Amino acid sequence: MMTVRQDVHSADIPVLCQSCEARHRGVCGALDPDQLVALSKTSSRHKIEPGIELIGDAEAIDSYSNVLSGVVKLTKGLSDGRQQIVGLQFAPDFLGRPFKVESAINAEAATAVSLCTFPKATIDRMMKESPELEHRLLKQTLNELDDAREWMVTLGRKTASEKVASFLLMIARNIDPTADPTAKSATFDLPLTRADIADFLGLTIETVSRQMTRLRTDGVIRIENNRHVTVDSLGRLERRSGA
Amino acid sequence: MMTVRQDVHSADIPVLCQSCEARHRGVCGALDPDQLVALSKTSSRHKIEPGIELIGDAEAIDSYSNVLSGVVKLTKGLSDGRQQIVGLQFAPDFLGRPFKVESAINAEAATAVSLCTFPKATIDRMMKESPELEHRLLKQTLNELDDAREWMVTLGRKTASEKVASFLLMIARNIDPTADPTAKSATFDLPLTRADIADFLGLTIETVSRQMTRLRTDGVIRIENNRHVTVDSLGRLERRSGA
DNA sequence: CGGGTGGTTGACTAAACTCAAATGATGTGG
DNA sequence: CCACATCATTTGAGTTTAGTCAACCACCCG
Numbered sequence: 001m002m003t004v005r006q007d008v009h010s011a012d013i014p015v016l017c018q019s020c021e022a023r024h025r026g027v028c029g030a031l032d033p034d035q036l037v038a039l040s041k042t043s044s045r046h047k048i049e050p051g052i053e054l055i056g057d058a059e060a061i062d063s064y065s066n067v068l069s070g071v072v073k074l075t076k077g078l079s080d081g082r083q084q085i086v087g088l089q090f091a092p093d094f095l096g097r098p099f100k101v102e103s104a105i106n107a108e109a110a111t112a113v114s115l116c117t118f119p120k121a122t123i124d125r126m127m128k129e130s131p132e133l134e135h136r137l138l139k140q141t142l143n144e145l146d147d148a149r150e151w152m153v154t155l156g157r158k159t160a161s162e163k164v165a166s167f168l169l170m171i172a173r174n175i176d177p178t179a180d181p182t183a184k185s186a187t188f189d190l191p192l193t194r195a196d197i198a199d200f201l202g203l204t205i206e207t208v209s210r211q212m213t214r215l216r217t218d219g220v221i222r223i224e225n226n227r228h229v230t231v232d233s234l235g236r237l238e239r240r241s242g243a
Numbered sequence: 244m245m246t247v248r249q250d251v252h253s254a255d256i257p258v259l260c261q262s263c264e265a266r267h268r269g270v271c272g273a274l275d276p277d278q279l280v281a282l283s284k285t286s287s288r289h290k291i292e293p294g295i296e297l298i299g300d301a302e303a304i305d306s307y308s309n310v311l312s313g314v315v316k317l318t319k320g321l322s323d324g325r326q327q328i329v330g331l332q333f334a335p336d337f338l339g340r341p342f343k344v345e346s347a348i349n350a351e352a353a354t355a356v357s358l359c360t361f362p363k364a365t366i367d368r369m370m371k372e373s374p375e376l377e378h379r380l381l382k383q384t385l386n387e388l389d390d391a392r393e394w395m396v397t398l399g400r401k402t403a404s405e406k407v408a409s410f411l412l413m414i415a416r417n418i419d420p421t422a423d424p425t426a427k428s429a430t431f432d433l434p435l436t437r438a439d440i441a442d443f444l445g446l447t448i449e450t451v452s453r454q455m456t457r458l459r460t461d462g463v464i465r466i467e468n469n470r471h472v473t474v475d476s477l478g479r480l481e482r483r484s485g486a
Numbered sequence: 487c488g489g490g491t492g493g494t495t496g497a498c499t500a501a502a503c504t505c506a507a508a509t510g511a512t513g514t515g516g
Numbered sequence: 517c518c519a520c521a522t523c524a525t526t527t528g529a530g531t532t533t534a535g536t537c538a539a540c541c542a543c544c545c546g
Contacts, residue, residue, distance in 0.1 A: 084395055134377055145384060149319060152395060155445065194524070202399025202400055206525095206526080210526080226524070242321050243322065450535075456494070
């Protein structure tokens with residue numbers, strides 16, 4: 001006679017987690033079924049409208065989240081209102097700053113976003129118990145640092161037209177994680193408005209718009225409804241991105 | 244009768260490590276005496292001349308280092324020669340990129356530098372065994388990410404004069420870790436040439452020079468021998484840095 | 487003393503910004 | 517379904533900031 005279940009109290013992972021991308025490529029992959037069950041007791045999923053602020057600058061942080069879908073923008077502001085987007089988070093990124101009481105950045109939903117949110121205390125405790133969780137976090141943080149430094153080159157040394165090309169290329173590569181990275185073409189919806197793109201690239205809205213129309217009239221991209229973009233030759237776009 | 248030593252084979256830490264800053268504020272603080280002894284068997288100290296390349300872009304990484312003194316600049320280049328400094332490392336920062344076979348950045352001694360260098364394999368093994376080591380590394384990486392993002396605001400949204408002021412302020416705060424962070428004035432040697440500063444700020448040498456002379460003629464800073472800078476009022480400098 | 491390196495200064499240019507207006511998309515109430 | 521309001525985006529004209537090119541200065545070292 002066969003047993004359906006090996007172990008009644010640890011073999012099952014929570015229903016919510018079963019098909020969750022964060023369990024495969026995200027930090028939850030570090031947790032065993034028992035830990036997932038414990039965590040899922042205090043976690044909750046949310047749908048967030050675009051434009052909603054998730055974390056405010058200088059606000060106390062009392063929760064972390066996984067991004068399950070959509071795009072979150074991380075911004076920093078100057079006192080006179082100038083803004084800079086310092087990072088974008090896609091699924092299944094972990095959102096939050098461990099080891100700090102208050103945030104130094106703003107996080108805002110750029111598109112509709114769904115999150116899986118946990119109490120900070122629970123994750124902080126699990127980090128102490130599970131080196132594998134810290135390990136995953138270290139890996140993601142190192143990747144974010146690589147990305148941030150890559151972007152510093154774009155901000156500091158590229159021309160407006162190279163910046164816009166770099167941005168489109170970055171989005172094309174991140175927006176659809178299932179897409180073939182060696183694909184020659186891509187089509188996607190921009191997760192950001194022109195104002196956001198300007199804040200990401202350190203440019204004005206007008207300059208972004210002009211460079212976009214230039215790419216369009218040069219036949220590098222096609223644009224529908226302002227947001228939907230098709231790139232027929234990613235190689236051609238890349239050649240315009242500096243790199 | 245009393246014993247001088249509790250445990251003959253673990254109580255002693257290597258002579259080299261005894262007064263080493265990396266053991267207090269750096270990653271070596273995560274290691275117990277046994278691990279320090281093991282590590283010190285394969286580690287070595289070096290004095291490096293300014294301008295010497297420590298890690299090349301796209302080169303295989305086979306060692307890590309602690310910065311014991313001096314300043315290391317991390318740079319990324321574009322194919323046509325444009326360069327951007329994406330980070331500066333001061334004592335007792337850990338230098339190296341875990342979990343990657345080859346480096347995506349260059350590291351070069353900006354000043355005379357002394358390093359304590361370890362084989363990559365040894366540290367990689369210790370990271371697996373010692374969660375505390377990964378923990379320290381995670382903390383440093385998160386701090387570097389905060390710094391990088393702070394700098395993205397400077398690169399993307401500040402004017403040339405704010406950039407130079409921000410740079411001087413950052414150096415004043417980092418160059419002498421023993422200095423009182425609430426001090427009102429500071430004096431230091433710039434660890435970078437004008438060309439380096441330009442590559443850090445996304446400006447040209449000429450613009451950096453002009454902004455420096457402007458700060459000098461406005462009485463915000465005093466300069467001797469091109470490199471030695473005195474700031475009488477850090478508050479006054481900060482007001483010119485955007486923030 | 488001559489040449490090299492690093493830094494400053496000046497005159498001119500070009501890239502991106504500002505201000506302003508037109509166009510296009512979206513949504514609402516009549 | 518249309519007229520209208522609103523918001524995002526584009527386009528144009530003129531201005532500003534930082535870049536370019538070139539000359540010059542100071543210092544160091546052989």
